[in-house]
Amino acid sequence: xxxxxxxxxxxxxxxxxxxxxxxxxxxxxxxxxxxxxxxxxxxxxxxxxxxxxxxxxxxxxxxxxxxxxxxxxxxxxxxxxxxxxxxxxxxxxxxxxxxxxxxxxxxxxxxxxxxxxxxxxxxxxxxxxxxxxxxxxxxxxxxxxxxxxxxxxxxxxxxxxxxxxxxxxxxxxxxxxxxxxxxxxxxxxxxxxxxxxxxxxxxxxxxxxxxxxxxxxxxxxxxxxxxxxxxxxxxxxxxxxxxxxxxxxxxxxxxxxxxxxxxxxxxxxxxxxxxxxxxxxxxxxxxxxxxxxxxxxxxxxxxxxxxxxxxxxxxxxxxxxxxxxxxxxxxxxxxxxx
Ligand SMILES: [Zn+2]
Numbered sequence: 001x002x003x004x005x006x007x008x009x010x011x012x013x014x015x016x017x018x019x020x021x022x023x024x025x026x027x028x029x030x031x032x033x034x035x036x037x038x039x040x041x042x043x044x045x046x047x048x049x050x051x052x053x054x055x056x057x058x059x060x061x062x063x064x065x066x067x068x069x070x071x072x073x074x075x076x077x078x079x080x081x082x083x084x085x086x087x088x089x090x091x092x093x094x095x096x097x098x099x100x101x102x103x104x105x106x107x108x109x110x111x112x113x114x115x116x117x118x119x120x121x122x123x124x125x126x127x128x129x130x131x132x133x134x135x136x137x138x139x140x141x142x143x144x145x146x147x148x149x150x151x152x153x154x155x156x157x158x159x160x161x162x163x164x165x166x167x168x169x170x171x172x173x174x175x176x177x178x179x180x181x182x183x184x185x186x187x188x189x190x191x192x193x194x195x196x197x198x199x200x201x202x203x204x205x206x207x208x209x210x211x212x213x214x215x216x217x218x219x220x221x222x223x224x225x226x227x228x229x230x231x232x233x234x235x236x237x238x239x240x241x242x243x244x245x246x247x248x249x250x251x252x253x254x255x256x257x258x259x260x261x262x263x264x265x266x267x268x269x270x271x272x273x274x275x276x277x278x279x280x281x282x283x284x285x286x287x288x289x290x291x292x293x294x295x296x297x298x299x300x301x302x303x304x305x306x307x308x309x310x311x312x313x314x315x316x317x318x319x320x321x322x323x324x325x326x327x328x329x330x331x332x333x334x335x336x337x338x
Contacts, residue, residue, distance in 0.1 A: 008040025016058035019281040023265035023273040031233040033320035044073040070313035087214040102145035102153040103135035131203035152210035184243035196243035236261035263329040
């Protein structure tokens, strides 16, 4: 790498909501290899803003699992919840630019008012209803929305602004719904050109939750920008999230990283490997006496790397080649680890 090349910065961003399973191990190992093979840095950020599900105990467990797998990271483990102030600054920027508006709808109201069912993105199991734009133009500020309705308000990002023009509060007031929203186009290094119409995928999305805690999309965008992340390799269940994050990056004037979305690991029946799948958590495999190199070897083979070789995650960095990553879902037969 020449001294003028920008340094690659990758990141691992697990949510502390349970033990890591082999599907996570694959995504994280590939993300780690991709950054390390380029001589880059890797950050570990715990996405702990979902207070209903995030548990501190899982953070320690995830660090233990990743360490066992042979992964390391540069700098301290970052907890997203420790950076709420800077996320608030980003939110203020969106408020000031008229890109968000207050919404007092309950989940149930959104569900009941939701229009036609959204498209299915291949590999995407989202069942999120489309927000119909009920609160567009209803309120000037969050405080006003809460005073008038006696309800707590969220702030939603106006997806219609996707074309890139800063929209005034007046133009939000004149909007009637997510009709005419533009598709978000981006290039995925693995899956090629993507075009995702957020009007069909949830519509205007929440960036600040009731009570003021930032929502996932905004927190991720802020954290990636603050850390200078240049590439994001993750599961393709997050393609719609990527479209939202791109809109936020554009609205905030932030650069977008290089995107690589890998198809998820499926069980032998073709179902997405979920956290409930017994016996395939890294902790259970470890307790059963499995060596981490077995997991590394499986991920390497599934990524088109020379199957004959053995070694730790670090020893196999040089074998990684992004061009050999398969574009299809990977099936996992649990007996491979029996
Ligand atoms: Zn609403």
